Amino acid sequence: MVVKLHLNPKGYFTKKSIKEKSVKTILFISAIFAVIVIFSIIFFLFRDAYPIFLKAGIWQFLAGMRWNPTGLPPLYGALPLIVGTLLVTIGAMVIAIPLSLCSAIFIAEIATPRMKAIIKPAIELLAGIPSVVYGFFGLIVLTTWLRVSFNLPTGESWLAGSILLGIMAIPTITSVAEDAISSVPREYKEGSLAVGATRWQTISKVIVPSALSGITAAIILGIGRAIGETMAVMMVCGNPTYGLIPQPITNVFAPIKTLTATLGIEMGEVASGSDHFHALFGLALILLIITLVVNVIATMILGRLKEKQHAASKKKILLPFKIQEKIKKSFYLLVGIIVVWLLFISVGLLLTISILVIIVVAYYLTRKITAKTMQRIAFGTIALAIITVIIILSIILVYIVSNGAGALSWDFITTGPSNVGRSGGIFPAIVGTLYLVAGAIAIALPLGVGAAIYLNEYTREGKLTKIIRAGADLLNGTPSIVFGLFGFAFLVLYLKMGISLIAGQLTLSFMILPTIIRTTEEALKSVPQSLREGSFALGATKWQTIKKVVLPPAAPGILTGAILGIGRAAGETAPIMFTAVVFSNYIPQSVFQPVNALPYHLFTLATSINGSKQNQAGTALVLLILVICFYLIAILLRNRYRKTMKW
Amino acid sequence: MIIGLIGIILLSTTLLSGCTQKQEGLSIVLIGRDSTSGTRVYFSERVMNNENFSQNVLDKSSNGAVQQTVAQTPGAIGYVGLGYVDSTVKALKINNITASVENVLAGTYPISRDLYMFTKGEAAGAAKEFIEYIQSTEGQAIVQEQGFVPLPNSAPYNSSGKTFSGTLTVSGSTTVLPIADEAATNFKAIYPGLTVTVSGGGSGAGITAVSGGQADIGMSSRDLQPSENNLGLVRYTIAKDGIAIIVNPENTYVDGLTIAQVKAIYKGEITNWKDLSK
Numbered sequence: 001m002v003v004k005l006h007l008n009p010k011g012y013f014t015k016k017s018i019k020e021k022s023v024k025t026i027l028f029i030s031a032i033f034a035v036i037v038i039f040s041i042i043f044f045l046f047r048d049a050y051p052i053f054l055k056a057g058i059w060q061f062l063a064g065m066r067w068n069p070t071g072l073p074p075l076y077g078a079l080p081l082i083v084g085t086l087l088v089t090i091g092a093m094v095i096a097i098p099l100s101l102c103s104a105i106f107i108a109e110i111a112t113p114r115m116k117a118i119i120k121p122a123i124e125l126l127a128g129i130p131s132v133v134y135g136f137f138g139l140i141v142l143t144t145w146l147r148v149s150f151n152l153p154t155g156e157s158w159l160a161g162s163i164l165l166g167i168m169a170i171p172t173i174t175s176v177a178e179d180a181i182s183s184v185p186r187e188y189k190e191g192s193l194a195v196g197a198t199r200w201q202t203i204s205k206v207i208v209p210s211a212l213s214g215i216t217a218a219i220i221l222g223i224g225r226a227i228g229e230t231m232a233v234m235m236v237c238g239n240p241t242y243g244l245i246p247q248p249i250t251n252v253f254a255p256i257k258t259l260t261a262t263l264g265i266e267m268g269e270v271a272s273g274s275d276h277f278h279a280l281f282g283l284a285l286i287l288l289i290i291t292l293v294v295n296v297i298a299t300m301i302l303g304r305l306k307e308k309q310h311a312a313s314k315k316k317i318l319l320p321f322k323i324q325e326k327i328k329k330s331f332y333l334l335v336g337i338i339v340v341w342l343l344f345i346s347v348g349l350l351l352t353i354s355i356l357v358i359i360v361v362a363y364y365l366t367r368k369i370t371a372k373t374m375q376r377i378a379f380g381t382i383a384l385a386i387i388t389v390i391i392i393l394s395i396i397l398v399y400i401v402s403n404g405a406g407a408l409s410w411d412f413i414t415t416g417p418s419n420v421g422r423s424g425g426i427f428p429a430i431v432g433t434l435y436l437v438a439g440a441i442a443i444a445l446p447l448g449v450g451a452a453i454y455l456n457e458y459t460r461e462g463k464l465t466k467i468i469r470a471g472a473d474l475l476n477g478t479p480s481i482v483f484g485l486f487g488f489a490f491l492v493l494y495l496k497m498g499i500s501l502i503a504g505q506l507t508l509s510f511m512i513l514p515t516i517i518r519t520t521e522e523a524l525k526s527v528p529q530s531l532r533e534g535s536f537a538l539g540a541t542k543w544q545t546i547k548k549v550v551l552p553p554a555a556p557g558i559l560t561g562a563i564l565g566i567g568r569a570a571g572e573t574a575p576i577m578f579t580a581v582v583f584s585n586y587i588p589q590s591v592f593q594p595v596n597a598l599p600y601h602l603f604t605l606a607t608s609i610n611g612s613k614q615n616q617a618g619t620a621l622v623l624l625i626l627v628i629c630f631y632l633i634a635i636l637l638r639n640r641y642r643k644t645m646k647w
Numbered sequence: 648m649i650i651g652l653i654g655i656i657l658l659s660t661t662l663l664s665g666c667t668q669k670q671e672g673l674s675i676v677l678i679g680r681d682s683t684s685g686t687r688v689y690f691s692e693r694v695m696n697n698e699n700f701s702q703n704v705l706d707k708s709s710n711g712a713v714q715q716t717v718a719q720t721p722g723a724i725g726y727v728g729l730g731y732v733d734s735t736v737k738a739l740k741i742n743n744i745t746a747s748v749e750n751v752l753a754g755t756y757p758i759s760r761d762l763y764m765f766t767k768g769e770a771a772g773a774a775k776e777f778i779e780y781i782q783s784t785e786g787q788a789i790v791q792e793q794g795f796v797p798l799p800n801s802a803p804y805n806s807s808g809k810t811f812s813g814t815l816t817v818s819g820s821t822t823v824l825p826i827a828d829e830a831a832t833n834f835k836a837i838y839p840g841l842t843v844t845v846s847g848g849g850s851g852a853g854i855t856a857v858s859g860g861q862a863d864i865g866m867s868s869r870d871l872q873p874s875e876n877n878l879g880l881v882r883y884t885i886a887k888d889g890i891a892i893i894v895n896p897e898n899t900y901v902d903g904l905t906i907a908q909v910k911a912i913y914k915g916e917i918t919n920w921k922d923l924s925k
Contacts, residue, residue, distance in 0.1 A: 066702075068682070068699070069682055070682040070683065070687075070688070071699060072697055143719070144719055147719075147720065153673075153675075153676045154705070154716075154720050154722070154723065155720075156705060238705040239705055239706040240703055240704065241682065241700055241702070241704040241705070241706045242699075242700075244702050255703075264708070265706055265707075265708045266682060266683050268683070268848060268851060268852055269681065269683035269684055269685075269850050269851040269852070270683045270851045271683075271851055271854065271871075271872045271874050271875045272855050272874075273874045274872060274873075274875075275874075276682075276683065277874075420825045420828055493859075496859065498856065498859050498860070498861035499818075499848070499852065499855075499856060499861060500861070578852075581848075582818060582846030582847055582848045583824065583846055583847035583848065584844060584845065584846035584847070585828075592861075593844075594818070594846060594848075594861070596846075604709075607707070607708055607709050607712040607715070608708075608709035608710065608711035608821050608847075611733065
């Protein structure tokens with residue numbers, strides 16, 4: 001009896017705990033959603049790629065030298081495409097790595113706070129320029145410039161793709177590398193300066209080496225981004241029809257065909273269910289595996305970095321350091337040998353020897369230079385690099401704005417296209433883009449926030465969180481065109497949604513989910529533990545605490561993530577190209593109808609509609625303004641938030 | 648730093664070596680369409696006799712992209728639908744016949760093909776009516792206006808006593824898109840109660856859409872392929888399209904070619920325009 005009396009209040013608690021439990025379950029489901037999506041992507045790609053592996057044989061598929069799926073007999077050799085993807089990426093990194101590292105060092109260590117406040121967001125804005133806008137710029141300006149200045153038959157080449165991809169990878173590498181450099185403990189720097197080292201010596205000998213794993217991860221993330229890029233590469237690389245490995249392999253002026261470009265070009269018209277269709281899924285699978293491997297490496301390096309920061313014990317460093325030295329030396333040796341070999345192939349014996357002599361002489365000369373002069377040279381180089389980046393950004397922006405401004409008018413924004421987009425406006429495309437991003441964010445935001453809350457509030461770090469985080473990371477590294485193919489295979493064909501608004505919204509939401517999870521987690525982490533403890537002490541339940549205490553201060557951070565997601569979704573073409581968009585001039589009345597969208601409208605005008613120059617430039621400008629606005633809002637919000645949130 | 652330096656040196660030397668490769672005459676830059684394009688399928692059959700192209704042919708994803716690249720590149724040659732020929736490119740005479748609508752109609756211009764619309768099962772209702780409209784004299788006038796070649800023997804369209812309402816969805820080939828788009832505008836004027844939505848996406852996308860029920864009519868510039876034969880689609884020919892062989896206006900080496908020469912060029916047997924000039 002007495003027990004029962006005590007149970008009465010427990011009845012109240014039970015009801016409450018049911019609520020707590022169901023909340024936890026819902027959050028758990030949203031958390032494992034990312035893992036489910038990545039597995040479904042792999043499953044569906046494999047399901048549609050499998051028939052071609054059976055038919056052509058895996059080895060023939062991977063190592064065949066000719067991609068001719070419509071030939072007699074059809075040939076499915078992906079090797080030239082794989083090599084093409086790797087070469088374009090390597091070229092992009094040769095351009096992007098020096099520029100981004102210099103920018104990162106400049107922003108983190110050299111710039112005055114005022115300069116930093118301008119340059120950092122400017123470089124982050126570069127990340128906001130949609131890939132199709134880069135492609136549009138590359139197609140019209142870059143390829144012509146290359147052709148004229150190097151006297152080539154055509155400017156569409158490996159080099160054009162690498163330059164464009166290099167520019168596109170700069171913001172990714174810069175921002176991650178800058179974070180790594182900034183998080184090097186102050187004491188290291190102060191210690192180095194205190195023993196009389198110059199600023200440059202401190203940067204080159206102390207700060208950069210300590211941030212090396214972060215910088216490596218930044219580079220690998222940049223590589224992942226470059227490998228998966230579709231639209232820009234497709235528009236400037238030339239795409240030789242059977243795939244072509246350049247002859248000789250260092251010939252940067254040779255046209256090249258990548259995995260992504262092949263998918264982007266051929267997917268639109270292929271008959272679904274044919275061998276060719278399956279072969280394209282085979283390519284997507286290869287692409288996904290390459291990017292997954294790259295991203296797993298980056299995640300592992302970043303993970304090790306975190307562990308190192310948490311458990312920075314002095315004893316442990318000694319042994320790895322020696323091994324590190326050895327690895328470093330053998331790595332340099334390897335790179336040296338490869339470079340000498342490449343030089344030998346491309347310019348011949350005599351030039352190779354003279355270049356080597358120059359390098360050796362230059363190396364000994366640098367040893368003679370005083371530390372002060374060295375610093376001046378180094379800072380000069382860095383300044384040159386950052387100026388280059390800013391000039392590149394300005395050229396692209398000025399080109400788009402000056403060409404597009406003429407087309408811009410009230411009518412252009414508020415009326416539909418006529419004469420197949422040559423005249424009239426782009427209203428349906430604007431509305432279509434807004435519908436697409438609104439739907440995508442409505443789906444991704446609850447899932448992403450739920451996942452982040454679950455990861456951050458409900459679990460301790462363990463196997464499960466590791467799996468979920470890995471899932472989100474892998475999803476983050478998945479190329480946008482792979483999302484497109486997955487959406488096409490799963491949503492459009494398997495679930496029979498058809499090419500429709502809803503299929504596009506879902507595809508985009510999968511793509512932006514990891515961004516939202518990550519930014520939300522960051523925002524939750526920045527809420528101090530003491531607030532939660534205070535709330536618990538007052539008797540609030542976990543969910544009450546999260547809802548009333550943790551979420552409100554984290555809201556601006558979550559909002560930033562959401563806006564970044566919107567910006568990314570608005571600018572992407574590849575994921576919606578086969579799932580949602582058609583070139584049309586109507587506004588969909590239901591989610592099961594296809595839509596038009598700004599990036600696709602621009603892509604179609606730029607590549608298919610003859611005599612639409614004016615409207616192309618106008619569409620590019622509107623798209624650029626829209627996306628940049630989202631990014632600008634996100635950056636401003638974040639900066640404000642960082643300033644005001646001091647606990 | 649050192650790696651970067653070496654990279655820069657490597658890059659600049661290769662660039663320099665590229666610069667010094669000066670050639671006589673004008674190298675031919677081969678521009679073609681992607682392997683799934685209806686235009687390429689036709690070109691491959693008619694001109695190439697299904698033999699392989701040179702591996703240096705650059706794929707473009709649309710007629711417009713081919714036209715634009717040829718307009719930008721002095722040494723380029725490409726093949727596009729007649730509708731895409733304008734002052735920025737030069738259409739070559741083939742076997743001494745000028746590429747024009749008249750010559751395709753007369754049957755003298757040797758490279759022309761059919762354009763299609765597909766419906767699931769026999770066309771009925773508004774879809775049937777729309778296809779009949781395009782095949783009529785009025786519709787074929789639009790075909791000609793958009794730079795394509797009309798069908799012979801079309802009859803005037805008869806709308807008396809017919810009313811339609813609801814929505815008609817047309818989707819597919821970007822080649823056929825301009826015809827359907829113009830026709831839809833006029834068709835809506837005849838039947839005010841009817842909404843017609845026309846969208847591009849590619850021949851394959853159009854066939855997928857019509858067989859999946861998302862579109863009433865699929866437009867295509869190619870015929871059905873073996874894997875699409877069992878979809879239950881019915882084919883309607885709505886126009887003819889001449890394929891023009893285009894070069895850059897700066898190209899002074901040639902004004903016309905024979906089909907055999909075009910084939911030799913696309914096979915990579917002739918690589919410089921100077922080898923073709925008289």
